[in-house]
Amino acid sequence: xxxxxxxxxxxxxxxxxxxxxxxxxxxxxxxxxxxxxxxxxxxxxxxxxxxxxxxxxxxxxxxxxxxxxxxxxxxxxxxxxxxxxxxxxxxxxxxxxxxxxxxxxxxxxxxxxxxxxxxxxxxxxxxxxxxxxxxxxxxxxxxxxxxxxxxxxxxxxxxxxxxxxxxxxxxxxxxxxxxxxxxxxxxxxxxxxxxxxxxxxxxxxxxxxxxxxxxxxxxxxxxxxxxxxxxxxxxxxxxxxxxxxxxxxxxxxxxxxxxxxxxxxxxxxxxxxxxxxxxxxxxxxxxxxxxxxxxxxxxxxxxx
Numbered sequence: 001x002x003x004x005x006x007x008x009x010x011x012x013x014x015x016x017x018x019x020x021x022x023x024x025x026x027x028x029x030x031x032x033x034x035x036x037x038x039x040x041x042x043x044x045x046x047x048x049x050x051x052x053x054x055x056x057x058x059x060x061x062x063x064x065x066x067x068x069x070x071x072x073x074x075x076x077x078x079x080x081x082x083x084x085x086x087x088x089x090x091x092x093x094x095x096x097x098x099x100x101x102x103x104x105x106x107x108x109x110x111x112x113x114x115x116x117x118x119x120x121x122x123x124x125x126x127x128x129x130x131x132x133x134x135x136x137x138x139x140x141x142x143x144x145x146x147x148x149x150x151x152x153x154x155x156x157x158x159x160x161x162x163x164x165x166x167x168x169x170x171x172x173x174x175x176x177x178x179x180x181x182x183x184x185x186x187x188x189x190x191x192x193x194x195x196x197x198x199x200x201x202x203x204x205x206x207x208x209x210x211x212x213x214x215x216x217x218x219x220x221x222x223x224x225x226x227x228x229x230x231x232x233x234x235x236x237x238x239x240x241x242x243x244x245x246x247x248x249x250x251x252x253x254x255x256x257x258x259x260x261x262x263x264x265x266x267x268x269x270x271x272x273x274x275x276x277x278x279x280x281x282x283x284x285x286x287x288x289x290x291x292x293x294x295x296x297x298x299x300x301x302x303x304x
Contacts, residue, residue, distance in 0.1 A: 003082040004031045004099065007073035011038035011063055013090035014047060016209060021052050023093035029100045031086070032056065036073045038063040066158075067174030067183035074163075074173055075304040082165055089159040091122075092208040101204045102162040105149055113171065113196025114188070115149070115162040122209035129210055131157065133200055140202075149199040156198050158184035160206040170194050172302030177241070177292050182234030186241060190296050193243040233283050240289045241296070248293040255284040 006024050010017060024033055034056045037045055048057055058072055070087055077085050084106070086099055094117070102115045118136075119128035136150045171190050174183045188198055240251045258281035265274035295302050 002029070002084065002103065003080060004029065004084045004086065004103070005034055005073075005077035005080065005082045006031045006086045006088060006099070007034045007036065007070055007077065008088050008090055009036045009038060009066060009069040009073070010040060010044050010048075010090045012040045012042045012044060014040075014042045014044045016091045016093075017044055017047060018051065019093045020088065020090055021048070021055065023095075024088065024099075025052075026096055027094070027099050028097045029103070031099060032077075032080070034058065034073045034076060036060065036069040038065070038069050065179040065183075066181075067178050068176050071173040071176070071303055074168065078165075078168065078301070078304065084165065085163045085168065087158060087161045087163065088206070089208060091210070092159050092206050094160065094206050095204055098160075098204040098206065099162065102201055105199075105201055106162060106164050109149075109197075109199075110166070111195070111197055112149075112164070112199050113167045113191035113194070114156055114198045116156045116160050116198075116200055117204040117206050118200065118202045119157065119159065120205050120207050122207050122211070124205070124207050128157070128159075128208045136200055136202055146202045148203075149201045152198040152200055153192075154198075155185055155188045156200065158187070159208050167191065167196060169301060170196070170299045172296075172300055173304050175237075175241070175292055175296060176303055177237055177287065178234060179230065181230070182238050185238050186296075189238075189242050189244055193297065194299060229279060229283060232280055233287065236284065237287060237289065237292070241292050243293060243297045248289050251284075251289045255281065258284065 008020060021033065024031060035048055036058045038060055039062050045059060048055055058076065060069065074085055084103055098117050102117065106112050106115055119131040120126065121128055133150050133152055139146055171194055175186055178186065191198060240247045258277045261277040262274050262281060265277060
């Protein structure tokens with residue numbers, strides 16, 4: 001009998017968690033459900049304990065971000081010798097046959113590294129914002145018969161991933177160099193590097209609520225600064241940590257550029273720009289790009 005573990009990372013997810021977990025536990029095949037909670041301050045934890053007492057709940061003392069929290073869940077699952085791990089966002093729900101269908105296709109195609117269903121919005125009346133595959137979109141638009149799966153050559157959003165254990169054995173987990181956003185791009189880069197494929201299976205669906213991702217008060221300048229700096233950091237890692245390229249060799253030159261930009265701005269008495277560039281330089285000095293690149297280019301259960 002297959003061992004299938006579903007992992008849901010939560011953080012203040014009371015708005016969605018009941019529908020999310022119910023959809024998983026209503027699957028057409030038996031699954032074990034792990035919730036990794038990133039120190040929720042709402043009623044998410046109490047609700048899960050009361051309403052879903054059989055769920056394996058791994059409570060964290062701080063918000064570890066998406067990748068690290070998923071790694072904790074995956075590491076737990078790997079100790080149970082699973083055949084598949086399915087990652088699902090807290091703000092998403094699945095159909096009864098979603099997991100079973102993905103597994104059936106995976107078992108017939110050993111080179112598939114990540115399988116994902118069609119991503120619809122929460123109401124199911126349109127595609128999730130940002131979800132796009134040219135060939136799939138064309139077939140949907142022209143009302144053509146859909147293929148069993150569609151290859152994706154770059155990226156699949158990690159809101160719903162089926163990972164065969166072979167993928168985890170070869171690629172490992174999410175790189176903890178990321179906090180939130182970008183780690184799924186990096187993971188897809190690594191899957192492709194190791195000769196596995198990314199595919200979309202359109203005959204099954206998830207329903208994903210993306211309406212409030214990244215919401216913050218517009219007048220909160222400190223929050224905006226943090227978001228901007230994290231975006232800069234993540235985009236830097238995605239570019240220079242891409243194991244399909246050799247850009248990591250140019251990283252030190254890229255980092256040094258921000259020292260010169262800082263000095264130049266100081267000469268012009270532009271203290272605001274100098275401060276921005278120096279903060280970016282400090283971010284770059286903390287990133288272990290080369291170490292990340294070299295580890296991720298090797299096969300193994302890294303980052304668990």
